[in-house]
Amino acid sequence: MPETRLSTRERLVLTALIDLYIATGEPVASQALAVYFDNREGLSSATLRNVMSTLGEIGLLEQPHTSAGRVPTAAAFRFYVEQLTQSGRTVTLAQAGVGAASAAPAPLSEARRGQIEESLSGVTSSNDYLERTSHVLALISSGLGVALASSTAGQVLEHIHFSRLASGRVLAVLVTQAGTVQDRVLILDREITHLELETAARYLNENFRGWPIERIRTEVARRVEMEREAYRQLLASVEELCRKGALAETESAPAIFVDGIANLIAAEQDRERLRQMLLALEAKQRLIELLNAYVDGHRQEVRVVVGLDEASPAMQDLVLIGAPARLGEARLGTVAVIAPTRIQYQEMIQAVSYIARLSERIFDVPAE
8 A cells, every 4th residue: 555655754744734725625736734733743835735636646645626725535535544544443444446444533522422312312222323313424524414224134033932823823022132033833743731831932022032043943943852851841842833933033134224315416516427426326236236345244343445436436435433233242333424525534533433332222132
């Protein structure tokens, strides 16, 4: 990467230029940098012009017009993200076509935390949390707020109930700690009485509340083998219900919530590129693939990806800032901002991290 060869002076100038570009949205001239430094660091206008020329030659700055100032490239923004996060744990930039950084954001301001918590006040389900998250992230980023629900794999049991419908038919109602409710009709090989159904539900609720559903099925099978004689009748009923799908995880397309398209329309001046960008963003499956590709659901980290041209050439000037939201051992989903590269990186990294971690508190699940 070019930034590894930068001198201290070049790093200082590049960071200042990006700060000015983010603040104004205009190409930055050497005169503006001279005012910014105000003769500090021994940086005269002539020195600044030479440094900017060097930064342009190595691909960190570009000049939109002959007489204009310079603007940062995607590589420059990757460098900038690295500088912001160096005070945290070690940052590694990805080399596979796009730049990415694992970020350790500092706490948000009290005012911003209050705004986020007010926006999420009264949330009672995972879908409600994700939908409101997409809205608040769009609001504070002036970009696109995106929230993707996880698949049902790894969901955590809150409560299960069985009702006898007819001979050999039982209705199972499963509630997860994320607030989703699943019901299915089970076709059984033998008759199970109303009392046996109540006993089976009580056994599962008392012994396995808070367990990932996949682990419950495995543990029930293990206990059947170990305790078959002692609890033969009870475990036989529980095993039959589980085997017939009472705790089956339904495969379905994950819900995705998107808010803030108007923000990107307002920011983009090139009509054709805007049209292509919107086509890419409207393909929700592509957004799902994008989030799944760059945000690791097994690690509680913010991920910053500068330049989304791998998803679509029209998205080359966009940045993704995303993090997984979890409930104990289970993954609730992914929350993210997609915005122009001229974004307030530090605040957005902090906001995405804070919202992702709020899921534990909202649903009263102890953080790991």
